[in-house]
Amino acid sequence: MPVIGELVKKAIELGGKLNSDATPIEKQEKVLKELLEKAKDTSFGKYHGFDLLLGAENPISGFQTNVPFFDYDTLYAQWWCKIREGHRDITWPGINRFFAVSSGTTSKSKYIPVTDDMLDAIRKTGVQQIMSLSHYDLPADFFERQIMMLGSSTDLKENEGFLEGEISGISASQIPFWFSNFYKPGPEIAAIEDWDERIEKIAEQARDWDIGSISGIPSWIELMMKRVIAYHQVETIHDLWPNLKVYTPGGVAFEPHRKSFEKNLRHPLVYIDTYLASEGFLAFQQRPETDSMGLVLDNGVFFEFVPFTPENLDEKGSVRPDAKALTIGEVKENTEYILIISTVAGAWRYMIGDTVAFTDKEQAEIKITGRTKFFLNVVGSQLSVHQMDQAMEALQEKFGLAVPEYTVSAVQENGAYLHRWYLGKESGEAENREVTEFLDQFLKETNKNYQVARKKALESVEAILIPAGAFIAYSEKQKKKGGQTKFPRVMKENTFVDWESFLEEAGYLQQY
Secondary structure, eight states: OOHHHHHHHHHHHHHHTOOOOOOHHHHHHHHHHHHHHHHTTSHHHHHTTHHHHHTSSOHHHHHHHHSOOBOHHHHIIIIIHHHHTTOSSSSSSSOOSEEEEOOOSSSSOOEEEEOHHHHHHHHHHHHHHHHHGGGSOOOGGGGGSEEEEOOSOSOOEEETTEEEEOHHHHHHHTOOGGGTTTEESOHHHHTOOSHHHHHHHHHHHGGGOOEEEEESOHHHHHHHHHHHHHHHTOSSGGGTOTTOOEEEOOSSOSHHHHHHHHTTOSSOOEEOOEEEETTEEEEEOOOTTOSOEEEOOSSSEEEEEEEOOGGGBOTTSOBOTTOOOBOTTTOOBTOEEEEEEEETTSOOSEEEEEEEEEEETTTTEEEEEEEGGGOBOTTSOOBOHHHHHHHHHHHHHHHTOBOOEEEEEEEEETTEEEEEEEEEESBOOOOHHHHHHHHHHHHHHHOHHHHHHHHTTEEEEEEEEEETHHHHHHHHHTTOOSTTOOOOSBOOHHHHHHHHHHHHHTTTTTTO
16 A cells, blocks of 8 residues: 555645635735845835835835836846846845756847846745645545656756756756655756667666656657657656656647647556746646636736736837736636746846737646747748647648647748748648648638638648758757757748758658
């Protein structure tokens, strides 16, 4: 009998019943006051009058009036660069030890401060997520199994006195001692920089582990499972890890990956989505009745929401200074918003780059609908990543394809625009022509702006099926293999030229 598992399960069930009765707006008001109080004596806090805001009748309104929106480039140039120079008390008290290096999905890499308070908040949210497992029908012995956390390398690089790495690597490098017996692949393998070498070491030791849950980006987890399966010459990952029951994807929508992902399993898993960004642990799926994620409203992050409309964005894709930001109490369901956060890492009214929509306002539950820079609107089509993902799911169902990766760009040829899609096919057969027609028709039926654009400036559409391995090979060429790297769903035209040149040179387009 799994005695320890029974004890842990009962503790989790008890913890799950001890949630605060505070409303979402009450939680957020408390968080903002805590942020302002902690940072009032920093350079940023003094400049923006945090001390006065704390004494105001409405601190949220005063905060939104006194503090402008920031994108990464502006916040780094005006404030975070001073931290890099060694100055203390800039946007958060003291000076942080770590900088999270973003994967650079939409642009060059970014360097985002990670404070001890942020690491504490990430750990606390991790505990909250564990407590939420009481809502799932998991056996007691599940809580005695090991957890595979496959992120970026924990071998952080020292640069100008700071330790740098992706947020998953930083978090894993700070795992508490009591968790070490559960954590796989363990600190030695997790520190290996080379992705393929790390996966090979995992494959070598996989049979010795009893994995109950896995977390990581779907494409890289799938690649790991395939190598482990091939190494041990078994049919599925469950032949090695029979107690594997839970997968927490995070980072990208899982549904486009589901078909190819589940080919590696004996049976489907419990999928629990998470939203861990370089700037913090923002949300996680808290109950099995939905695949939406609940925002973490009481742990070091103050959220604001700007309606995702053309008039609220400038030509660079940043929020306009006069855009109205809404609080958690003012949002509406099924409306897309640009996410703005202020955090215990010293990010203030920061445009994280993601768009979200509320599926349940009372539960503060959201879905990530895309990236502001992945929004395809060159000719007024107004396509979000969420709509593209839905099209991919429908396409896979229609043709029996597994398409875990895709990318699209608006390309100008002979004075006219067309959308050119590349779909990474894992399995199944279909003709490019019929896939193109289905994709075009689906988007016409589900997006009125796209339908209008197809009658005007968007003259044609092309969908080209290529091997899914092309996406992995290109990521490797860009030195962005593994970790938190996500392939861009929408490419700028100049980047798309490089991508197509790669496909041509590598022979992926020879059959077309």
